[in-house]
Amino acid sequence: MNKQDTAKGSEPMVQIKNLSKWYGDFQVLYNINVQINEGDCVVICGPSGSGKSTLLRCVNGLEDFREGDVIVEGVSVKEVSHNRGIYKLRSKIGMVFQHFELYPHLTALQNITLAPRKVSKVPGQETEKIAMELLERVGIPEQARKHPGEMSGGQQQRVAIARALAMKPDILLFDEPTSALDPEMIRDVLEVMVNLAKEGITMLVVTHEMGFARAVADGIIFMDEGKIVEQGDVESFFKNPASERAKDFVDRVLVHI
Amino acid sequence: MAFDWDVIWRNKYLFLGGLSVTLKLFVLALAGGLPLGIILGLGSLSSRRWLYYPTRAYVNFIRNIPLILVVFWVYFSLPLISGRSLGPFTSAVVAFVIFEATYFCEIIRAGFQSVSKGQIQSAYSTGLTYFQMVRYVLIPIAIRRVIPSLLTQGIVILQDTSLAYVIGLREFVRTAAIVDSREVRPLELYSFVAIVFLVLCLVGSLVVRRLEARDRQRV
Ligand SMILES: Nc1ncnc2c1ncn2[C@@H]1O[C@H](COP(=O)(O)OP(=O)(O)OP(=O)(O)O)[C@@H](O)[C@H]1O
Ligand SMILES: [Mg+2]
Numbered sequence: 424m425n426k427q428d429t430a431k432g433s434e435p436m437v438q439i440k441n442l443s444k445w446y447g448d449f450q451v452l453y454n455i456n457v458q459i460n461e462g463d464c465v466v467i468c469g470p471s472g473s474g475k476s477t478l479l480r481c482v483n484g485l486e487d488f489r490e491g492d493v494i495v496e497g498v499s500v501k502e503v504s505h506n507r508g509i510y511k512l513r514s515k516i517g518m519v520f521q522h523f524e525l526y527p528h529l530t531a532l533q534n535i536t537l538a539p540r541k542v543s544k545v546p547g548q549e550t551e552k553i554a555m556e557l558l559e560r561v562g563i564p565e566q567a568r569k570h571p572g573e574m575s576g577g578q579q580q581r582v583a584i585a586r587a588l589a590m591k592p593d594i595l596l597f598d599e600p601t602s603a604l605d606p607e608m609i610r611d612v613l614e615v616m617v618n619l620a621k622e623g624i625t626m627l628v629v630t631h632e633m634g635f636a637r638a639v640a641d642g643i644i645f646m647d648e649g650k651i652v653e654q655g656d657v658e659s660f661f662k663n664p665a666s667e668r669a670k671d672f673v674d675r676v677l678v679h680i
Numbered sequence: 681m682a683f684d685w686d687v688i689w690r691n692k693y694l695f696l697g698g699l700s701v702t703l704k705l706f707v708l709a710l711a712g713g714l715p716l717g718i719i720l721g722l723g724s725l726s727s728r729r730w731l732y733y734p735t736r737a738y739v740n741f742i743r744n745i746p747l748i749l750v751v752f753w754v755y756f757s758l759p760l761i762s763g764r765s766l767g768p769f770t771s772a773v774v775a776f777v778i779f780e781a782t783y784f785c786e787i788i789r790a791g792f793q794s795v796s797k798g799q800i801q802s803a804y805s806t807g808l809t810y811f812q813m814v815r816y817v818l819i820p821i822a823i824r825r826v827i828p829s830l831l832t833q834g835i836v837i838l839q840d841t842s843l844a845y846v847i848g849l850r851e852f853v854r855t856a857a858i859v860d861s862r863e864v865r866p867l868e869l870y871s872f873v874a875i876v877f878l879v880l881c882l883v884g885s886l887v888v889r890r891l892e893a894r895d896r897q898r899v
Contacts, residue, residue: 518801526803590807596805
């Protein structure tokens, strides 16, 4: 991985260190350790309920955690989570959700411009120009004036990606971005994601699209019951998964596609 | 006995005055009750106990006493607190804001709960602060979803304004009573008052239905 060479000497973009989290008495995450270098695309997979979404939400401080820490571009999430620093940190981390979560009362364009206007205080005209460029980039400029309710799932998800890009983030988090989509729309969204990965934006992607993982991921993490069971190179994960759990999982997803 | 509708025309200025008091009270009750209701609604969803419990205690207390008692209570106790008489109009406005806010709170709370966790998280994920999230995402989505209930409550408030009669406010209904004491034409006078309320409320309902139709596909 020559991307790593360029990052050599500098800190990893994201460091998850000994992270443990509980919901009440129930432990969701057990001592998670992950490093993501600048420009890398890391895929997280694993069975339902294994804690993938929870882990992702810890990275931008949408969830608090009891033990360990997440360091994003040198900033401790734990430290800033109790002050206004968390807002600044989040504005540098875009997030895309399984169910799009667009604002239904705003048009596609307004969904994208809201954060730049209110958080970065960029003037309206300028944000509209940026938003239009982003819509071009995700391939749906003609949807700019539509409301989410008037768009297909695939179109909504692409607006959501444009919205996540609007703050010019250094990192993008994806939480199963294609699993609520009809098959024919999955490709459009994956294509946008592949392009982003190739452009070198740092990505952490929860997905079961193993085609995507094989095409662009620099690393893969397999989680089960709140633990990282395997972590490493994508091809070797598929060829010979070390654990029985991962073997089962790989067999099933591969059959699936 | 023949109807004498001229009695209304003869007293048109009194009626206009009464109607304007009613409408002013209505508008101020809305203008104060809705924002206070939104704040109470936010408090009702707070995970902070010191916010949640007082809010719920207040809302449940006020909602379970009759409006007329709140009107009396404000009218007689406010002078004790503030040290001077505030008059029936100010008392009525305060009472209505205190009371209607609790109903708005319950409506808006339902609206807030209809906003998905993911929509709130996506707002936060772009760097919005709590207040920005509330102002630009939570409130606009929630309010749109409960507009029909809010407008229905608005119509109820319009009718409730006549309760301010009991503390001597010269609103629309009391105007009719005053005119009646001179003219002794209760049937005409009270029918007229009823028709005006009916027309106002029907217009309100019409607006409700229009808005419902417009927003249905959007939210
Ligand atoms: N707010 C919460 N309170 C309590 N338990 C929760 C909460 N959110 C998630 N959990 C539990 O934590 C575990 C991990 O949930 P999480 O959503 O992170 O899993 P996931 O790997 O993303 O699953 P999926 O593939 O179904 O999305 C699950 O057992 C879930 O029931
Ligand atoms: Mg999940």
